Amino acid sequence: MKRDIDTQLVEWKKSEFRKPLVIRGARQVGKTYSVCRFGETHFETFIKLDFERDRTIHRIFEGDLSTEKMILELEVHANISITPGKTLLFLDEIQECERALLSLRYFYEEIPKLHIIAAGSMLEFTLGSISFPVGRISFEWMRPMTFHEFLNASGREILADKLPCISNFSPVSETIHLKIIEQLKRYILTGGMPEAVKRYCRTGSLTQSFVVHEEIYQSFLQSLVKYQKRADIDSLDHLMRSVPSHVGSQIKYTRLDPDRRIEKTKTSLHILERALLLHIIKSSDATGLPLNATASSKVMKPLFLDVGLMQYCCGINPSDVLKEKNLSNVYKGALAEQFVGQELLAASGSENFKLFYWSRAKKSSSAEVDYLYVKDGRIWPIEVKSGPAGKLKSLHIFLNEHPHVEKGYVMSPVSFERQDVDKLTFIPVYTRFV
Known part of the structure; x- marks a missing residue:
């Protein structure tokens, strides 16, 4: 189903001032579906990580948040090469891993050409409890269908x-x-x-x-x-x-x-x-x-x-x-x-x-x-x-x-x-x- 956010995602992809994008919204309003369809149709490679279903992903973000280390381990985990400008990295249910939220800052500062989108059903509970990378990410809201x-x-x-x-x-x-x-x-x-x-x-x-x-x-x-x-x-x-x-x-x-x-x-x-x-x-x-x-x-x-x-x-x-x-x-x-x-x-x-x-x-x-x-x-x-x-x-x-x-x-x-x-x-x- 076509959603209004589809157009906004395309504009975000093309923007020269792009930052990692965090999509906020209640459960089951269609965040995951829209991002997956966007990734599959607008990028050469698409990697989706679900922090709720696969707890092993959390290990990648433990300890040192070196972007070089994280990219290497993400490629091995997904068995897909990550190419900035051609790959969309989707961090779904990111509220399950606070370290992954913090990593968005380093991805923005060190690999600004990499397209990253994060989303989570209960993200609002996490945003108020951690030191969020303000100014280094952008937000988009998703509501029920109009x-x-x-x-x-x-x-x-x-x-x-x-x-x-x-x-x-x-x-x-x-x-x-x-x-x-x-x-x-x-x-x-x-x-x-x-x-x-x-x-x-x-x-x-x-x-x-x-x-x-x-x-x-x-x-x-x-x-x-x-x-x-x-x-x-x-x-x-x-x-x-x-x-x-x-x-x-x-x-x-x-x-x-x-x-x-x-x-x-x-x-x-x-x-x-x-x-x-x-x-x-x-x-x-x-x-x-x-x-x-x-x-x-x-x-x-x-x-x-x-x-x-x-x-x-x-x-x-x-x-x-x-x-x-x-x-x-x-x-x-x-x-x-x-x-x-x-x-x-x-x-x-x-x-x-x-x-x-x-x-x-x-x-x-x-x-x-x-x-x-x-x-x-x-x-x-x-x-x-x-x-x-x-x-x-x-x-x-x-x-x-x-x-x-x-x-x-x-x-x-x-x-x-x-x-x-x-x-x-x-x-x-x-x-x-x-």
Whole structure:
């Protein structure tokens, strides 16, 4: 399945300022598949080392991290000659070997022409515990498949090309809009985990993708316990099933798990965040950039890894999604908000691969805007709604209190054209953030 990261990998290969590349992302989002296909199609020789499956590889990185020694032993291990500029060296599940992570620095300094990519399912747990070679590596994020990638994978390339873009908007007809919404419903049920998408594409059955969701859920749970020996599996299980139901809502630890101590819930939530199964969206007052400068650590909303896994965990009836004309009416609009947040995060997020929103807590008139989108040094508030402008009270309040913000976007499942009403711009919910 073609992924957006394919183009980025080709650009990385050609760059004269190339550094060893570390691909970050949750388990089973397709990192290994994409790198392997890239290596096999764009290099004369390709070497893949899996530090989780083959523990003997670890010995190569013990002791002296001499690049000459490591290259020699890697060639012997793989029985393949390594030629800088013609060979791709792929270090998979690199979090299993901290010395291999450290070696990236020396490869960059001493053999800069050698193409090296590293990836790992639980890499975030390691990054915070070692002295990482900052400035000597580059990062690329990989998320679940976007709606655009889903359409391409399911053989609807022409429909994928019709998706409007927020920066260069081209409206679609009502007929095409209805076809896009029909596929969007299937994407929301299938989600963007590659295995679930593959199962759906091969069988045409949404039920088959639901089977994959259960398999993925269980594998996530077991991997978390492996990397966090002291983790409370019951607490993690509870949060993984309950957090998706809080998407679109501000959360409090006591509400997430009233039967456990707050400290336990905080710990488990932090584990889920580091495993990239959960993204914490912080509230910013949006008075200026960067948004993170005024972000609150107390006011937050959750975004789950994948909309398909979300609907699975929440037990949403698939028929309710398929028969509903307006997706904002399904599950209190949380599915539509998860979808937009997931797409926004896949496009680098609000700021530095993070998401932010705006909230104001006042007894007389509290207000909240779903997302803050930053483009070309400007802030654009985004609401995921279905109603007319008159019902967008929070967005109007935000624009009144932030005169430096030119306008706000309303992403709606019922819109198929761009409509400007005062300082509001209505666009389809499936508009791409490119």
